[in-house]
Amino acid sequence: MNYFSIGFRNILKNHRRSLVTLLSVGFGFASISLFAGYIKYVYSGLAKQAIHGELLGHLTVMKQGLRTEGRLHPAQYMFSKEELDRVMPILRQYPHTRLVTPRMSLSGMVSNGTASTVFVGEGMVPEDVKKLQGDFQRKLSGDLKADNPIGVATAEDLGRILNLKPGDSAALLVSTVTGQANALDVDIVDDFNTGNVGTNDKFLYMPFDLAKSLYDFDGAERLIVLLDDKAFTEQARTELTAQLKQAGFDVELKTWLELSSFYSQVKRLFDMIFAFIFSNVFIVVVMSIVNSMSMTVVERTREIGTLRSMGLRRSGILRLFTTEAFMLVVLGCAGGLLFTLLVRLAVNSAGITYTPPNSSNVVSLMVDLDVPRMARTFVMLSLLGIAAAFFPARTAARKCITDSLGHV
């Protein structure tokens, strides 16, 4: 039996009903695909923001316990100069490593001479910042000047609070590694927007050597590793951890994903919204297919009786109707895919921008293609479409042939 031919012709024959079902499947598929594409773009943007914008790199190497006991005894949990000289070559020789750069974080007070406020500072090598940023456009970190060893960059809101702008001077007061107060005058060389209202009034970037001077420690708190591809992150973590342990270092390697709580929170939120939308759309689409196929099976009861009397097995009847439902899903999804591509093209070329919640930056509304999610949606719609046809068809196939033949 040519099930596809019969299925396709019945879809055409019942064109009004088929159209409603196809629209339902198509719009359902498109709405899921578009939302999946949107959140994929958001995830991709957030990942770039974390790795290149927030300068997290792909991996952060630190001594085991830095983030717990290290608060109380920082010197024990930071890399000394000698340790850095041994650890950094191991990280640099890894085939996928593009950059290894030291970091030092510290906090204290920043003063404009008349007023002061707290800051959270990060010491980094100015030349490496550019490499870490890559082609990331949005300015989430300041441009430090390699030729100005006391040049710092302040987050915009921090500068606004203290009325500090590039070209001004300020004073930083911090505790050294041994707990003593240490103050230095600095120049404001740049300002930047962290993209987060919670940090935009606190962050301050400074040259790594300045941070070392302020903290009075000739070493680094942690090392940032930039890989040539995000996809190697987990593999690099595993392999580098093993190599460093073999070299006698009790270290832990954190991925950008683990350190960017913002990314994880947004992803969790969007995943929940996606699951909610997905299940709602799914119910509507499946109900539509159930309705369409139930009517089709009832209308074709006599045909079922005829085919059964001619020797078609019950399984053949099931195949006949599940094939038709599958074709409805395939055609609907094909239409939905076309609609997705058109809407994506329109949205991406419209230049729509918006300010996300808890953000101080305007971002573009763009839609990606999330092919794996679209494929999963298609498979699930197909399976449920087939199930939607299976049950009424099974009831009809089990019906007594003489009753089916006598059906009006």
Place this chain on the structure above:
Amino acid sequence: MANLEGTAASTANEDVLLSLNDIRRDYVLGETRVEALKGVSLRIHRGEFVAIWGPSGSGKSSLMNILGLVDAPTSGEVSLEGTPIAQLTDNALSDLRSRKVGFVFQSFNLIPVLSALENVMVPLQIQGVGTAEVRERASQALKDVGLENQASARPDKMSGGQRQRVAIARALVTSPSIVVADEPTANLDSENSYMVVKLMRELNRSKRVTFIFTTHDPRLMDLVDRKLLLKDGLLQADEAVR
């Protein structure tokens, strides 16, 4: 008068195609039990052209359903070519119908979305015959009923007589042992009725296929070998016509 098996056809036992022994068929309608067949015994021989006639409600359709293996009797035994039917699973019974039984229905029961040729191809496709052979045999079957020029026509573009001829081609395309036709002329005018039964008769002779059909039309009785009168669920007469 319930047991009249083989009275008209004195054919040898080995020619018995279909055998019914003390067939009863009851239906339950609400709280009422209706006895449609009250103990029918019957032997149909290979190559016979048999008409079953009788008033409405006499049990003709119930008997045809059992003869066509699409219904099981409440009691009694049915054998096709010596094979007892009662023991067969649903799949085995489906396969047996596919190979041995052709059907012609009162309302033609053609699949509306398929052309005449495609409708005739369906029984062969159910059997899993290869595509080229299916097309060739279906074309020949359509030619046998004189509809080779209507191969691509859809049922809704054909007259009642043409549709029934397509149905006959469909019933014969698998070269079945028996063709069961329940009121095949009920939806046709008298001219087409005669033409259709005449065609069935010709095919019965040329292909040696057994035909059993029900009818109310006394004119058609002249064309048959044997006629069975069914009344009140009992076989009242079994006569050889010629």
